[in-house]
Amino acid sequence: MIDVSLQLSVSDKRRRFDLDIAFATDAPFVALYGPSGAGKSLTLQAMAGLLPVRAGHVKLNGRALLDTAANIDLPPEARRVGYLFQHYALFPHLSVRDNVAFGLTSWRKRLKADDATRVDELIESFGLTAMARSRPATLSGGQQQRVALARALACNPQVLLLDEPFAALHTTLRRQLRAELRDLRQRLGIPAVIVSHDPEDVIALADEVFLLDGGGVQSSLKADDPGLRAALEAAP
Ligand SMILES: Nc1ncnc2c1ncn2[C@@H]1O[C@H](COP(=O)(O)OP(=O)(O)OP(=O)(O)O)[C@@H](O)[C@H]1O
Numbered sequence: 361m362i363d364v365s366l367q368l369s370v371s372d373k374r375r376r377f378d379l380d381i382a383f384a385t386d387a388p389f390v391a392l393y394g395p396s397g398a399g400k401s402l403t404l405q406a407m408a409g410l411l412p413v414r415a416g417h418v419k420l421n422g423r424a425l426l427d428t429a430a431n432i433d434l435p436p437e438a439r440r441v442g443y444l445f446q447h448y449a450l451f452p453h454l455s456v457r458d459n460v461a462f463g464l465t466s467w468r469k470r471l472k473a474d475d476a477t478r479v480d481e482l483i484e485s486f487g488l489t490a491m492a493r494s495r496p497a498t499l500s501g502g503q504q505q506r507v508a509l510a511r512a513l514a515c516n517p518q519v520l521l522l523d524e525p526f527a528a529l530h531t532t533l534r535r536q537l538r539a540e541l542r543d544l545r546q547r548l549g550i551p552a553v554i555v556s557h558d559p560e561d562v563i564a565l566a567d568e569v570f571l572l573d574g575g576g577v578q579s580s581l582k583a584d585d586p587g588l589r590a591a592l593e594a595a596p
Contacts, residue, residue, distance in 0.1 A: 363419040379575045388570035394572035400555040404521045442517030450496040453509035457492040482510040491592035520552040559592035
């Protein structure tokens with residue numbers, strides 16, 4: 361069960377954006393769908409503990425990662441959240457292996473033996489062993505996406521947050537990687553939240569979709585709703 365309620369504002373000198381979003385679901389694969397600027401990425405960032413929240417909660421199977429009413433606000437590293445950032449945000453100066461290990465290493469400390477084993481297993485399971493010492497810029501789009509996924513899984517997460525995981529890929533590869541992601545999530549047995557503005561991502565993956573606009577949830581639909589495709593295509 362994912363139970364999210366978030367109120368927060370972000371601003372710079374010229375602009376301010378208010379997010380006021382709430383959703384709760386038992387669906388194993390959840391999509392947040394909506395136009396550019398709807399507040400999808402901010403929602404994931406706040407769930408991961410990367411943004412200050414004025415009021416609200418983030419609960420995962422009853423475990424509070426954030427609950428402002430109860431003064432609970434776990435730091436990102438304690439939330440056990442696997443985060444795949446939009447555009448992957450791989451570190452260009454680090455090798456594939458160091459990118460995957462990044463969340464497990466403290467500054468200047470070496471990787472613990474069992475963490476090192478986990479990193480190598482992840483690298484192997486994503487077919488990245490041959491390029492473990494290469495830098496991300498020398499990898500194809502699909503390979504970079506796998507590095508980003510392996511990095512998100514390195515912390516042994518309780519939930520996966522995926523921000524536009526297919527945006528940089530061409531159509532055939534998208535189709536293939538959607539199927540891989542669906543199988544991977546099932547194998548891991550953890551819930552996932554995907555952010556997308558591609559109806560095909562939602563139709564292929566999500567058990568339930570929340571339609572966002574203007575910083576809030578406008579409506580929600582289940583995967584078996586016969587009006588799903590039409591609703592996604594009609595959304596702003
Ligand atoms: N620090 C900030 N100051 C002011 N506005 C911000 C700040 N950060 C984000 N925003 C604005 O908040 C809105 C929501 O941003 P968010 O990244 O969540 O959108 P999104 O739905 O993920 O869009 P996209 O699909 O284009 O990634 C946008 O209009 C963005 O410009």
